[in-house]
Amino acid sequence: MHADTKPRWERRKDARPQELLAAALDLFVDRGYAATRLEDVARRAGVSKGTLYLYFENKQELFKAVVRENVVQVIGQAESDMAAAEDASCTELLRTMLRRWWTELASTRASGLAKLIIMEAGNFPEIAQFYNDEVISRGQALIASILRRGMERGEFVTVDAQLMTHVLIAPVIMLMLWTHSHDPCGAGVDPEGYIETFLGLAQRGLARGTP
Amino acid sequence: MHADTKPRWERRKDARPQELLAAALDLFVDRGYAATRLEDVARRAGVSKGTLYLYFENKQELFKAVVRENVVQVIGQAESDMAAAEDASCTELLRTMLRRWWTELASTRASGLAKLIIMEAGNFPEIAQFYNDEVISRGQALIASILRRGMERGEFVTVDAQLMTHVLIAPVIMLMLWTHSHDPCGAGVDPEGYIETFLGLAQRGLARGTP
Amino acid sequence: MHADTKPRWERRKDARPQELLAAALDLFVDRGYAATRLEDVARRAGVSKGTLYLYFENKQELFKAVVRENVVQVIGQAESDMAAAEDASCTELLRTMLRRWWTELASTRASGLAKLIIMEAGNFPEIAQFYNDEVISRGQALIASILRRGMERGEFVTVDAQLMTHVLIAPVIMLMLWTHSHDPCGAGVDPEGYIETFLGLAQRGLARGTP
Amino acid sequence: MHADTKPRWERRKDARPQELLAAALDLFVDRGYAATRLEDVARRAGVSKGTLYLYFENKQELFKAVVRENVVQVIGQAESDMAAAEDASCTELLRTMLRRWWTELASTRASGLAKLIIMEAGNFPEIAQFYNDEVISRGQALIASILRRGMERGEFVTVDAQLMTHVLIAPVIMLMLWTHSHDPCGAGVDPEGYIETFLGLAQRGLARGTP
DNA sequence: GATGAATGAGGGTTCATTCAT
C-alpha cells in the first residue's frame, strides 16, 4: 500500500537541459538537422514533446544550444591557451592546436555537427551563419595567427596565411567527416596515424630550412 | 486522321529519364536529399509530378539512379595516363594528378555529387558501398602508387603511403565540398590559390632534401 | 519562533480571486477568449499558473466569473435617476441618458466586456442570457420609456418605440466596440464628436416640428 | 462486377474553390477565425486537409478569399452604381445605399464576417488591415461622398461628413452583428422595421427644412 | 503515356490542464 505506483512524471529541472542536449546531439549527428524529429529527441531524453519547449524555444535554438555546449566551449579554451603561449615555438604550437582539435572535437560525437553543417547549411542559412560566426571564423583565426607569428619569427616559409589555413584544416575536417560518417570513403583510416602523417607533412612543408 | 503521322515528340519518351536524372542531379546537389521535392524535379524536367513515377519507383530509387548515372565513368582515363607516364618525375606526376582531379572533376557539377554521397551515405549504405568500390578505391590506389614509386626512386621521404594518400586527397575533397556548398566554411576560398598552396605544401613536405 | 507572528500576506488569500478576475478582465477584453492564455492571466495577477486552478475550475469558469463580477451593477442608478426626472424635457432626458451611458459605461473598461460578450456569446449561451436579462433588457426599457413619454407629450414624432430604441442604442454600442477594439473600423473616431453628431441627428430626427 | 466501387476521390477542379469558400464562410462566421480549423473546412467541402492547400496558400489567404468573394464584390458594384447616379436625389441615394447594404450584405451570411473582424482584429492585424482597406475605407468613402454631395446641393443640413458617416453605419453594423450573432442583445429585432426606423430617423435628421 | 488533383501521415509548435514537490 505504500506506493510502488510510479509517478506519471518526475520533476528534474536541473538535469533536463543536459539530458535534452545529449539526446539532441545524438540524433542531430545521426540523422542530420531536418530529419531529426523533436519528438524523438524528447523521447530519448525521457520526456514528452512539450517539455522540450520549456527549455528551448524551438528546433533552431535547440541546435544552437547543442553547438554551444559541444563546440563553442572548446574553441574558447583553445583561444585562451593560445594567448597564454606567447613564447612557445610556432611549430610546436601549431602541432598542439591541430592535435587538440582532433582529441577534443574531431574524435568526439561533436564532429558529427561539422558534417551536419556542411550538409544542410544551404537549407538553413541562419544556422550556417551562427556556426560560421561562432566556430569557423574563430578556428580559422586561431590557425592563421599561428602561421603569421611563425612567419614573422622566421620559423615558417612565407605562405598566404589564409589559404594555408584552409589547407591545414581540410584534413582535420575530412577526418571528422570520415569518423562520424557511415560512408566507407575513409573507412579504415587510423586516426592516430592519419593525424601524425598529416602533422609531419605540414611541419616539413612549412619549416624554413636552417641556413 | 492518317495514323502514320509521327507524333512530334515521340522521341521524347526515350529522353525523359535523362532529363529527369539531370534535373534530379541539380536539385539533389543543391538542396540535399530530404529537401529536394519531387515536384520541383519534375517541373525542372518539364514534366508533371506523376510522370516521374512512371520512370522511377520512388524518391530513393531516383536518387540511386542519379548516383549510378553520374558517378562512375571518371577514373579510367587517369589510370591509363598514369600507366603511360612511366618515366616522369613523381613530384610532377603527383602534381599533375591532383590538379587534374580538380580541373576535371572537382570543379564540375559532379563534385556536388561527391558531397551528397558523403553526406547521405548514412541513409544509403548500398550507394556508399557502390561509390567506394567504383570510385574511391581506384582513386586512392592511383595516388598511393605514385607515392610508392616516388619513395622507391628516392624522390620522396618515407611515409606510410596509404595514410599519406588519405591526407593528400582530403584537401581536394574539402575543396569539392566547399565549392558545392552554400555554407560559409570555405566561402571566399579561391580554388586556384588553394590548390597551389596545397600542392606547394605537399611538394615541400614530401621532397627528400638533396644532400 | 513565536507562532503568533502573522505571515505578511495572509490577507492575500482573500484578495487572490479579485486580482485574478481583474487580470482576466484585462486580457479577455484585450485579446478575446481564445487568445487569452491562462499563464498570462496568472502572471499579471502575480501568481503562478497552478494557483489559478485553485480558484477557478477552468478557463470557461474563469470567464463566467469575470462576466458576473463586472457586468451587473450598472443600471440601477440610471433607473432611479430617470424616475426622479418626471418633468424634464424628454429631448433633454434622452440626451442625458445616452450621454451618461457613454461617460459612465462605454468609456470605461467595462465597454470591453460588452464587446467580448457580444462576440463570444455564440460560445457561451448561458452568459449571453444572463447578460441580456440583467443589463440589456433593463437598459432598453429605460430608453423606450423616454421615447414613449416624449411621444405622449407631443415632443417626439410617432415612431415604434422598441425599434427606435434599438436604433438609438446601436451607435453607442458601436462606439463601445470601436473604443475597445484594435481594429481600424472606427479608428480615429473622436468619441466626443461622434456622440454629439449622433445626438444631433437623433434630436432632429425625433423632434416634432413646431407648427 | 462493373464497378459500383466508389472512387476514392473525385476530380472537380473547377468546383472546388467555390465549395471551399462556401465551407470556409460558414465556419468562419460560426466560430470565428482562430477557432476555425482548416481540417473542418476541408471536410465540410468534402475534401481532405491537403486539398485545401492546393487552392489557398494558407489560412489567412483563405480568409481573404472569402472576404473578396462575399464582400468586396458587392462594394465594387455599389461604387459604380453610385457613380452612375449623378443626378439622383441624395436623400434617395443615401436611402438606397444603406438599404442595399442591408439586402446584399448584412442580411446574408457574409454579415458574420464583420463580427469576426471586430472580434479578432486585434489578434490578426494583417487581416484587419486587409479588411479595412478593401471594405471599410471604401464603404465609408461611399457614404461620405453622398453626404458631401447632399450638403453641397443644399439637400442636407451641414454636418461633419466623416463623423456622420460613422454614425450612419453604426446601426447597420449593429444589425449585422445582431443578425449573425447567437447573443440575444438584438434578438427579436425585425430587420425590416429596424432599417425603416433608422432610415426615417436619418432622413429627418439630415433633411434641410424647406424655407 | 501523361497529367495534376487528391490524399493523409507527420513534423513543429502552442497551451489548457495536471500533479509532484
Place this chain on the structure above:
DNA sequence: AATGAATGAACCCTCATTCAT
C-alpha cells in the same frame, strides 16, 4: 496553499505517393 515542470491533444502546414481522367 502555492508552485511550475510536465503532459498531450490539437492545430497549421508540407510533401511523397496514388489514381481518376
